[in-house]
Amino acid sequence: MSEPSAALPPPEALRIGVVSISDRASSGVYEDQGLPALRDWLCKALHNPIEFECRLIPDERELIASTLRDLVDQARCDVVLTTGGTGPAPRDVTPEATLDVADRELPGFGEQMRQISLHFVPTAILSRQTAVIRGRALIINLPGQPKAIAETLGGHPQASGIFAAVPYCVDLIGGPYMETRASVIKAFRPKTAQRPIRPE
Ligand SMILES: Nc1ncnc2c1ncn2[C@@H]1O[C@H](COP(=O)(O)OP(=O)(O)OP(=O)(O)O)[C@@H](O)[C@H]1O
């Protein structure tokens, strides 16, 4: 008898932009840990084959905005995750650059990330992170501490990770069907939007 998974079509391919925004990592003062942390977490979390578009850039508003435009409009990314530049320091301008390229803002992502992060650090409230839609792409800011990537995407026992809401958001804006591994993050979709669950 065949496995139930044999009847499932293969998962849809995804294009994901990952952007590390750091003056010091981009100039070689320290080695960038943002891009590897983003890629590792996403590869663990998703069944979908992923084509990554990776960028390591300094904290410059115009450059961040043009990078995001390029990733969505030219590289056709379905999702873009940034890390870094969300705090209150003068050179932290990632949220401003993200809003510069936005069609619409999704403030709930930033609100939930601050809730989650308070379970890890009291300085969580210093992050001005947000999320926006540009065209058919979802762009989300994450804090710059490399450990904050898994913390905010995956969550805490008392605060669900923001990635749980990403697949349904991407459905709603016309992107590919994202399939997560429940052992890493369980995606939430209303019953009417669910397809059969792929075994781990
Ligand atoms: N891309 C990165 N790779 C490795 N470590 C990082 C990275 N970004 C931040 N960190 C670490 O997290 C700490 C806090 O990050 P934060 O984003 O506030 O840096 P920053 O003070 O804005 O400086 P920079 O933009 O030069 O990274 C840094 O001091 C560094 O130890």
Ligand SMILES: Nc1nc2c(c(=O)[nH]1)N[C@H]1C(S)=C(S)[C@@H](COP(=O)(O)O)O[C@H]1N2
């Ligand atoms: N989950 C999580 N959120 C976090 C942190 C962290 O270590 N983990 N660091 C906080 C700190 S110290 C700052 S200053 C802000 C902004 O960080 P950024 O400027 O590196 O984006 O994110 C906050 N959010």
